[in-house]
Amino acid sequence: MSVRTAATLATILALVLPGASCVREQARPPAGVLVVSQEQQASWIRNFNPLTTAAAARWPTLAGIYEPLFVFNSVKSEYVPWLAVAHAWHEGNRVLRVTTRDGVLWSDGAPFTARDVAYTFNLLEEYPALDRRGVWGFLESVVATGENTVEFRFQRVFIPGFDELVGQPIVPEHIWREVPDPITFPNENPVATGPFTEVRAFRTQVFELGRNPRYWQEGRPRIEALRFPAYPGNDRANMALVFSEVDWAGNFVPAIDRVFVGRDPEHHRYWFPLTGSTIFLYANTTRAPFDDARVRKALSMAIDRELLVDIALYRYSRPADATALSDGYAAWRNAEIAAAGDWVRHDLARAATLLDEAGYRRGADGVRRLPDGSPWRPEILTVAGWSDWVRASQVIARGFGALGIEAAVRTYDFSAWFQRVQEGDFDLSLGWSFEGPTPYLFYRWLMASATVKPIGESSMGNWHRYASPAADSALAAFEQESALANQRRIADELQRIFVAEAPAIPLYPNPSWAEYNTSRFDGFPSREQPYADPSPNKFDRGECLLVLTSVTPR
Amino acid sequence: MRYIGQRLGFYLLAAWVALTLNFFLPRLMPGDPATALFARFRGRLNPEAMQALRETFGLTDASLLGQYWTYLRHAVRGDFGLSIAYFPSPVADVIGTALLWTIFLAGTAVVVSFVIGTLLGVAAAWWRRGWMDTWLPSILVFLGAFPYFWLAMLLLYVLGYSLGWFPLGHAYGDDLVPGLSVTFLADIVRHAALPIGTVVLVTLGGWMLSMRNTMIAVLGSDYVNLARAKGLSPSRVALRYAARNALLPSVTGFGMALGYVLGGSLLTEIVFSYPGQGYLLVQAVRNQDYPLMQGIFLVITLAVLGANLLVDILYLWLDPRTRESAS
Numbered sequence: 068m069s070v071r072t073a074a075t076l077a078t079i080l081a082l083v084l085p086g087a088s089c090v091r092e093q094a095r096p097p098a099g100v101l102v103v104s105q106e107q108q109a110s111w112i113r114n115f116n117p118l119t120t121a122a123a124a125r126w127p128t129l130a131g132i133y134e135p136l137f138v139f140n141s142v143k144s145e146y147v148p149w150l151a152v153a154h155a156w157h158e159g160n161r162v163l164r165v166t167t168r169d170g171v172l173w174s175d176g177a178p179f180t181a182r183d184v185a186y187t188f189n190l191l192e193e194y195p196a197l198d199r200r201g202v203w204g205f206l207e208s209v210v211a212t213g214e215n216t217v218e219f220r221f222q223r224v225f226i227p228g229f230d231e232l233v234g235q236p237i238v239p240e241h242i243w244r245e246v247p248d249p250i251t252f253p254n255e256n257p258v259a260t261g262p263f264t265e266v267r268a269f270r271t272q273v274f275e276l277g278r279n280p281r282y283w284q285e286g287r288p289r290i291e292a293l294r295f296p297a298y299p300g301n302d303r304a305n306m307a308l309v310f311s312e313v314d315w316a317g318n319f320v321p322a323i324d325r326v327f328v329g330r331d332p333e334h335h336r337y338w339f340p341l342t343g344s345t346i347f348l349y350a351n352t353t354r355a356p357f358d359d360a361r362v363r364k365a366l367s368m369a370i371d372r373e374l375l376v377d378i379a380l381y382r383y384s385r386p387a388d389a390t391a392l393s394d395g396y397a398a399w400r401n402a403e404i405a406a407a408g409d410w411v412r413h414d415l416a417r418a419a420t421l422l423d424e425a426g427y428r429r430g431a432d433g434v435r436r437l438p439d440g441s442p443w444r445p446e447i448l449t450v451a452g453w454s455d456w457v458r459a460s461q462v463i464a465r466g467f468g469a470l471g472i473e474a475a476v477r478t479y480d481f482s483a484w485f486q487r488v489q490e491g492d493f494d495l496s497l498g499w500s501f502e503g504p505t506p507y508l509f510y511r512w513l514m515a516s517a518t519v520k521p522i523g524e525s526s527m528g529n530w531h532r533y534a535s536p537a538a539d540s541a542l543a544a545f546e547q548e549s550a551l552a553n554q555r556r557i558a559d560e561l562q563r564i565f566v567a568e569a570p571a572i573p574l575y576p577n578p579s580w581a582e583y584n585t586s587r588f589d590g591f592p593s594r595e596q597p598y599a600d601p602s603p604n605k606f607d608r609g610e611c612l613l614v615l616t617s618v619t620p621r
Numbered sequence: 622m623r624y625i626g627q628r629l630g631f632y633l634l635a636a637w638v639a640l641t642l643n644f645f646l647p648r649l650m651p652g653d654p655a656t657a658l659f660a661r662f663r664g665r666l667n668p669e670a671m672q673a674l675r676e677t678f679g680l681t682d683a684s685l686l687g688q689y690w691t692y693l694r695h696a697v698r699g700d701f702g703l704s705i706a707y708f709p710s711p712v713a714d715v716i717g718t719a720l721l722w723t724i725f726l727a728g729t730a731v732v733v734s735f736v737i738g739t740l741l742g743v744a745a746a747w748w749r750r751g752w753m754d755t756w757l758p759s760i761l762v763f764l765g766a767f768p769y770f771w772l773a774m775l776l777l778y779v780l781g782y783s784l785g786w787f788p789l790g791h792a793y794g795d796d797l798v799p800g801l802s803v804t805f806l807a808d809i810v811r812h813a814a815l816p817i818g819t820v821v822l823v824t825l826g827g828w829m830l831s832m833r834n835t836m837i838a839v840l841g842s843d844y845v846n847l848a849r850a851k852g853l854s855p856s857r858v859a860l861r862y863a864a865r866n867a868l869l870p871s872v873t874g875f876g877m878a879l880g881y882v883l884g885g886s887l888l889t890e891i892v893f894s895y896p897g898q899g900y901l902l903v904q905a906v907r908n909q910d911y912p913l914m915q916g917i918f919l920v921i922t923l924a925v926l927g928a929n930l931l932v933d934i935l936y937l938w939l940d941p942r943t944r945e946s947a948s
Contacts, residue, residue, distance in 0.1 A: 096795075096796075108900075108904070109719065109890060109891075109894070109895070109896050109897065109899075109900030109901065109904075110718045110719055110896035110900075110901075112707045112710045112714075112715060112718065114707070114708075114709070114710065116709070119677060119708060119709060120658060120673070120674055120677050120678075120708055123706075123707060123708040123709065195672065195673060195676050196673050196676035196677040197673065197677075198672075198673050199667075199670040199673045199674070200667055200669060200670060201667065201669025201670060201672065201673070204669060231667065231669075250677060250709065251703065251708075251709035252709070253709060253710065268798075270798075270799065271718050271719075271722075271792075271896045272791045272792060272793075272795070272894070272896050273791070273795045294795075296791070296795060296894075297791075297894065297896065298790075298894050299890065299891050299894055299900040300891050300900075302774075302891075303790065303891065303892070303894050306782075306789075307789075310782060310789075312789070481660070481907075482650055482651045482652035482656075482657065482909065483651045483652075485651075485652055485656060485657075485660050486651040486652050486656075489656070501667070501668070503667075508667065512668065518668075525656075527659065527668035527671055528668050
């Protein structure tokens with residue numbers, strides 16, 4: 068019997084030993100193959116459909132396989148002509164004419180023309196499920212008026228519509244008109260204009276995209292192929308990064324200088340530009356006393372933002388200013404107006420004075436009283452497991468405590484939290500804000516009357532339910548204005564309104580996560596060479612294309 | 622036969638209850654798939670996109686009961702629709718990419734652990750107070766008490782990263798094309814060694830102890846003494862008389878462990894980036910992907926029921942008393 072045990076053990080060992088005896092395989096892929104970790108999945112599903120909901124298609128379908136008309140560079144705040152070379156407004160800004168690029172070929176050799184652009188947009192009209200930017204909410208018609216001109220006719224003058232139109236990935240008419248259902252089409256062998264179109268291998272745990280032999284940029288991309296290993300979860304992906312298995316990633320890495328850079332300071336690099344969405348503390352303005360701007364400003368002054376970015380974010384960010392604009396809006400931010408917004412500075416004495424003035428005085432026990440005499444004990448909502456937010460909430464609650472407000476931090480499971488926030492069932496909550504090429508979308512979802520939904524009804528933004536008539540007219544003016552100088556003037560006005568009314572309490576701009584290994588490749592954006600946002604996560608307005616066409620093998 | 626018929630009837634009922642729960646439980650969660658997807662973008666998706674998302678996922682306002690009937694009819698045909706997290710792949714395809722790997726990895730681990738643990742238990746009880754009885758259970762239980770995630774990470778770090786003895790993850794080498802070749806199969810074994818090894822390591826103690834304890838009780842019973850008195854060979858007494866009876870409780874445990882294989886290998890798969898379905902389930906829950914959740918839950922349910930049926934049949938063979946009462 069013990070013989071049998073021994074026999075079983077011997078079998079097991081025989082199975083295991085080939086692994087144990089062999090020296091570790093060289094994990095390095097062939098030269099010229101860039102290993103990227105952007106999505107975290109246990110296994111890959113083959114889907115390169117750029118039109119269905121963004122999350123389902125493999126990265127970089129939206130910006131790498133397919134391409135938009137213009138790429139938005141969020142570091143420089145400017146549009147880079149891509150499949151289009153120029154645009155102009157006509158007929159009192161009701162018509163947008165876009166000139167498409169000549170000499171671009173689809174990866175199967177067919178020429179790209181303005182008709183492909185018109186076809187793509189008309190497909191979105193036919194299948195509203197594909198219209199993820201809601202462009203047919205303001206469009207009337209899209210027609211190719213020549214080989215290289217497309218005419219977008221608008222229902223009304225709506226200049227910010229430009230931002231939504233030019234980011235749309237364009238698909239080839241000659242392929243897609245044969246597709247019976249573009250919504251469920253997995254598009255396993257994409258025909259596209261982007262730098263990487265050839266699926267060289269596709270297996271459950273790794274896939275490879277080779278370069279487009281007919282790419283329109285002469286001599287680019289310089290990378291031979293992209294390789295995507297499947298890593299489930301952040302821990303495993305970070306381990307791969309630290310051990311140089313991955314060349315480019317967009318993960319959150321805690322204590323990055325020690326964990327990642329420390330292992331190979333020469334090649335392990337990162338750059339986290341603050342171009343992400345600004346994180347806010349939203350105060351529900353339908354509930355007293357948060358409807359009082361003095362109260363919101365006092366709460367804001369009670370927060371020690373320096374401490375907050377230190378504790379919650381490893382100093383990866385900076386305290387927000389009173390315009391709340393992240394560095395993605397650097398070209399729009401008016402420094403003078405930002406400096407005038409002193410209610411983001413940590414100042415307990417002034418905060419206390421403001422609250423006393425507003426009538427929320429401390430009771431005998433030191434806790435401030437609401438008008439009905441009850442102690443003021445608001446709740447701060449945050450998401451369980453989002454450790455940065457949880458730590459930030461604790462710093463905030465401590466600041467409020469010093470002011471005599473006994474705030475309680477409540478962590479909810481994500482969906483439960485999101486439902487409460489959307490329906491307006493909260494006192495105070497952390498939350499993100501919207502990103503875009505101009506501050507229009509950002510401020511619209513912070514203070515436009517049109518975005519306010521009644522309490523109990525689910526809202527996609529403006530969760531704090533704030534309506535500013537002054538902002539309404541400024542936003543309406545912005546919609547009509549195509550001249551950049553005038554747009555800036557209106558953007559200043561919006562910033563002034565935000566600083567004066569404090570609709571929500573900005574905390575910090577989110578960093579854009581990007582880590583890269585320069586031992587095999589060079590030419591990633593960096594603090595020294597800030598030519599674009601370095602993160603692979605910036606795909607929705609085409610920005611990773613700037614990186615993918617610039618990176619060079621050593 | 623009637624016994625098996627009865628059991629089958631019971632399993633059908635259990636399957637229906639599970640199907641029903643699979644339908645209603647996910648829908649009790651707050652939110653819906655479109656908002657979950659929207660929220661994942663944390664501000665990078667224009668709020669206008671919501672309408673398109675709802676259209677894509679075909680979220681209807683039909684009554685829950687109506688949806689339930691459609692769901693039951695489709696489930697019977699094995700059609701679970703399109704996954705939302707992996708849109709537009711059918712649920713069956715998504716599960717298909719992962720199921721076999723999970724069955725292979727976790728199934729092998731359970732079987733190996735059960736066989737070795739049981740044999741060790743028999744040996745420990747037979748040579749009582751020997752070194753195997755005194756030291757091994759304590760060591761194994763000590764190892765089993767570690768949080769699995771931690772132990773697996775540690776072993777991966779030491780044996781994989783530092784010493785380089787084992788691959789760092791995945792089911793086979795990234796440069797290998799799957800096929801029926803010796804290199805490929807050897808590579809699969811090489812990649813599975815560490816994940817299986819860690820699972821076996823933490824579960825071995827349980828099997829060994831339970832077998833050892835029952836075995837000791839059985840060894841003291843009259844019929845074993847009789848067998849010994851009759852002068853039967855020690856190995857016959859140990860295996861045919863004592864071990865066979867002592868095995869019964871362990872077999873129940875084995876059946877349950879087999880059933881949990883599909884649901885319980887999540888941590889192994891995450892640590893070793895194994896392309897199994899544990900992670901799929903997490904993704905499904907995170908994205909409120911009802912169709913995928915239903916599909917995976919059904920597979921798990923069927924696995925648990927199937928394993929139990931197997932145990933029932935095994936019992937008939939192992940324990941004559943069940944045969945008596947059944948007929």
